[in-house]
Amino acid sequence: MKSYKAYNLCIASELQLPELTETEGDPDVIVRFGKVDNATAMQHDGGQNFLGEIPEVAECFIRNGREITINPLAGVDEALVRTVLLGPILCVLLRQRGLLVLHASCININDKGVAFMGGSGWGKSTLATAFHNRGYDVLTDDVLPIQIKTGQPIVFPSYPQFKLCPDAATSLGHDTKSLLPVSQNSFKVAYKLSGGFQQTPLPLHNIYVLDKGSEHKITRIEPQEAFVELVRHTRAISSISEHEFMANHLHLCSELIKNVRFSRFTRKPSLGDLPELVKLVEDDLAELNEQDECSALKAPQTGSLGLYEQSPPAWA
Incomplete structure (x- = not known):
């Protein structure tokens, strides 16, 4: 053993x-x-x-x-x-x-977890691999376990392997002839990382809900919509049916929404646009960070010394 x-x-x-x-x-x-x-x-x-x-x-x-x-x-x-x-x-x-387990892949951007959530074949692994090719470390592929106790939710890393469709692997510059099938008769290939795997847990800050459309765009999601998407994309939700587990699951979803930004990431189905999609997410995160800095500067003063208390983010 x-x-x-x-x-x-x-x-x-x-x-x-x-x-x-x-x-x-x-x-x-x-x-x-x-x-x-x-x-x-x-x-x-x-x-x-x-x-x-x-x-x-x-x-x-x-x-x-x-x-x-x-x-x-x-x-x-x-x-x-x-x-x-x-x-x-x-x-x-x-x-x-006691973990919340989502159908999502996650990458490390500036020591923060950024996840892509969606169903099978929606491009989670492909997007995460595209970011890996740009030098970002990855935490998970397809299974996203989150610990939610107090404060910031924490992502636990999975293992250093992606499951990719052959055409996606080719578009990302990998020789599919050197990659083995995930299993016998599987149409996906296994891409094992030789580096760039985040081995320690990270705080989760952003979840992008993947969608398909006629243009590339990122839009914010209201809490009610985020809750529906979380329930929709929870792993093993139909397996663990005991009442206490279900009640705890709904509580975890609610807590996650309070502490993580949710956005809808709509994309055209084009592997050739992967560099553009990576840039779109990078720009969106930069804009959100700038908004956070402005919110902190505008926070009300407290105490006679004029010290600032950091206000909660606008998305909380």
């Missing part, structure tokens, strides 16, 4: 996970092979004990955010088993551990 690092966890696994970085230390999570018997199935409660099945791949039992028992079907491609373990299965486990 080897130990790996992902999502700010030490994961000890009987299944080898070459996508992850090996580490040492006491495990936070243990992954074992095993069958799910009737006694185990009786523990399923839709919350801290979860029994699930990935059709034609494996069945699994996830206990208390700490233990995963996985039983692959005979003859299933091992790479496919790893893909579902690192994706939907770990999403359930992360939710059991």
